[in-house]
Amino acid sequence: MKQNEIRDMNLAPSGRQKIEWVRNNMPLLRGLEEQFKRERPFDGVRISLSVHLEAKTAYLCEVLAAGGADMSVTGSNVLSTQDDVAAALAATGMHVYAYHAATQEEYDRHIEMALVHGEDASGKELGPNIVIDDGSDLINMLHNKRTDLLSDVWGGCEETTTGVIRLKAMEADGALKVPMVAVNDAKCKHMFDNRYGTGQSVWDSIMRNTNLIVAGKEVVVAGYGWCSKGIAMRAKALGARVIVTEVDPVAAVEAVMDGFEVMTMEQAAPRGDIFVSATGCNQVITVDHMLLMKDRAILANAGHFNVEIDMIELERRAVEKKETRKNIMGYKLENGKWINVIAEGRLVNIAAADGHPAEIMDMSFAVQCLSAMYILENHEKLENKVIDVSEEIDLLIARRKLDAWGIAIDRLTPVQEKYLHSWNL
Known part of the structure; x- marks a missing residue:
C-alpha cells in the first residue's frame, strides 16, 4: 500500500483537537458512529472519499471507519485541506493523500491515489466499492483515466450542486458507468447546508x-x-x-x-x-x-x-x-x-476559512452515511443513473435532529391520515 502523502505528522495533535471539537457538536454522526461500531455494516468495504479535508470531514471518515470501512481519503480543493487534520487522520492508520496549497498536478495525483486500495493476489490494483465525492473529481478520474477500477465500484454519493450537474450531464450523454446518489439534492442537505x-x-x-x-x-x-x-x-x-x-x-x-x-x-x-x-x-x-x-x-x-x-x-x-x-x-x-x-x-x-458550522455538516454528513448504506444494500439492482435520496432518509435525519435539540412535534392522528389520503370528503 502507498504511504500517506501529507505535510507533517507532527501536526496531528492539533488536528485531533479540532476533530474532537466538531465531534462534540455533531450528535447525528455520534449516533451513527455508535450504531456502526455495533453493526459493522462496512466490514470489508473499500470507500474512497474526496471532500474538503477539514475537521468535520475527518470525523465523517472516522464514523465510516468505525463501521469497518477501509477509507482512502483526499481533499476536494487545493486550498481547503488543513494539514493538521490530514495528519490526525493519518495517525489513525487511515490512508490520506492531501496537503494544503497543492499544485493542480499534485491535487490530481492525490485524487488518483485515493482511488487505489492496494492490490489483489494477482497484483491487480483494487478500486473503491463506494465513492463519496465533492464536485465529481473522483468520478471524473474513474471515467477518464482510471477506467480499469470501475468494475470494483458499486456506486457513490455526490455532495455538491456542481457535482450533481456534472453527473446529470454524464447520465444524459450515456457516459455514467456507476449509480450515484445526489446527496446534495436531499432536503436535509441543500435546504440547510446550502442555505x-x-x-x-x-x-x-x-x-x-x-x-x-x-x-x-x-x-x-x-x-x-x-x-x-x-x-x-x-x-x-x-x-x-x-x-x-x-x-x-x-x-x-x-x-x-x-x-x-x-x-x-x-x-x-x-x-x-x-x-x-x-x-x-x-x-x-x-x-x-x-x-x-x-x-x-x-x-x-x-x-x-x-x-x-x-x-x-x-x-x-x-x-x-x-x-x-x-x-x-x-x-x-x-x-x-x-x-x-x-x-x-x-x-x-x-x-480561506473553516467551512460550514459543525451542526450544519452534521446533517449533510448523516445523509452521506445513510446514502452510502443505501449503495451498500442496493447496488446489485441500481441502474447507472443519478438517484434521489429517499424521503425515508430525509425524515429520519430530520427527526433525529429534532430529538438532539429536545424538540417534539405533532404527529398525524389516524383520522387526519385518512382525511389526507381521501378524495371523497
Missing part, C-alpha cells in the same frame, strides 16, 4: 479575511439558488444593501419578492462594494465587469470551482498584481483601478 451553512460561512470568511464592515455596503450576489439565498439573507441581516443577478426569470422574481434589487451584472458592477458568486457556472464575473467596478472592490466565489470569477483573463489583463492582505490578491487593471480577490477565486468559505 444556512453557506450563508454563515461565506460571510465568516469575508469578514475575517478583510476585517471590513458589511453594514452599509452594497453587496452583489450572483445567482439565487439555495446557496445564494443564504448569502443574500445573511448579507441583509448584517446591514448590507443587496443586489441579486440571475439568468433564471423565476429565481429573479423570487429574489424581488424577498426584498432584493435584481439587475444584470453589467448594471450591478458599478454599484457593488463586495461581489459574491454562487452559480455553478463559469465567467459569471468577467474582466469587462471588473473594469466597471469601484476601485478596491472585493470579489469572492462561493461556487465549487474557481471559474465563476474569470481568473484566467484577470491574470492575463492585469497590469500589476500584489498580495494586499493574507488570502487576498490585488489586481491593478488597465484603467488604474484595483480589484481584490479572496482565495484566488476558489471556494471562499473553505479555502
Whole structure:
C-alpha cells in the first residue's frame, strides 16, 4: 500500500483537537458512529472519499471507519485541506493523500491515489466499492483515466450542486458507468447546508479575511439558488444593501419578492462594494465587469470551482498584481483601478476559512452515511443513473435532529391520515 502523502505528522495533535471539537457538536454522526461500531455494516468495504479535508470531514471518515470501512481519503480543493487534520487522520492508520496549497498536478495525483486500495493476489490494483465525492473529481478520474477500477465500484454519493450537474450531464450523454446518489439534492442537505451553512460561512470568511464592515455596503450576489439565498439573507441581516443577478426569470422574481434589487451584472458592477458568486457556472464575473467596478472592490466565489470569477483573463489583463492582505490578491487593471480577490477565486468559505458550522455538516454528513448504506444494500439492482435520496432518509435525519435539540412535534392522528389520503370528503 502507498504511504500517506501529507505535510507533517507532527501536526496531528492539533488536528485531533479540532476533530474532537466538531465531534462534540455533531450528535447525528455520534449516533451513527455508535450504531456502526455495533453493526459493522462496512466490514470489508473499500470507500474512497474526496471532500474538503477539514475537521468535520475527518470525523465523517472516522464514523465510516468505525463501521469497518477501509477509507482512502483526499481533499476536494487545493486550498481547503488543513494539514493538521490530514495528519490526525493519518495517525489513525487511515490512508490520506492531501496537503494544503497543492499544485493542480499534485491535487490530481492525490485524487488518483485515493482511488487505489492496494492490490489483489494477482497484483491487480483494487478500486473503491463506494465513492463519496465533492464536485465529481473522483468520478471524473474513474471515467477518464482510471477506467480499469470501475468494475470494483458499486456506486457513490455526490455532495455538491456542481457535482450533481456534472453527473446529470454524464447520465444524459450515456457516459455514467456507476449509480450515484445526489446527496446534495436531499432536503436535509441543500435546504440547510446550502442555505444556512453557506450563508454563515461565506460571510465568516469575508469578514475575517478583510476585517471590513458589511453594514452599509452594497453587496452583489450572483445567482439565487439555495446557496445564494443564504448569502443574500445573511448579507441583509448584517446591514448590507443587496443586489441579486440571475439568468433564471423565476429565481429573479423570487429574489424581488424577498426584498432584493435584481439587475444584470453589467448594471450591478458599478454599484457593488463586495461581489459574491454562487452559480455553478463559469465567467459569471468577467474582466469587462471588473473594469466597471469601484476601485478596491472585493470579489469572492462561493461556487465549487474557481471559474465563476474569470481568473484566467484577470491574470492575463492585469497590469500589476500584489498580495494586499493574507488570502487576498490585488489586481491593478488597465484603467488604474484595483480589484481584490479572496482565495484566488476558489471556494471562499473553505479555502480561506473553516467551512460550514459543525451542526450544519452534521446533517449533510448523516445523509452521506445513510446514502452510502443505501449503495451498500442496493447496488446489485441500481441502474447507472443519478438517484434521489429517499424521503425515508430525509425524515429520519430530520427527526433525529429534532430529538438532539429536545424538540417534539405533532404527529398525524389516524383520522387526519385518512382525511389526507381521501378524495371523497
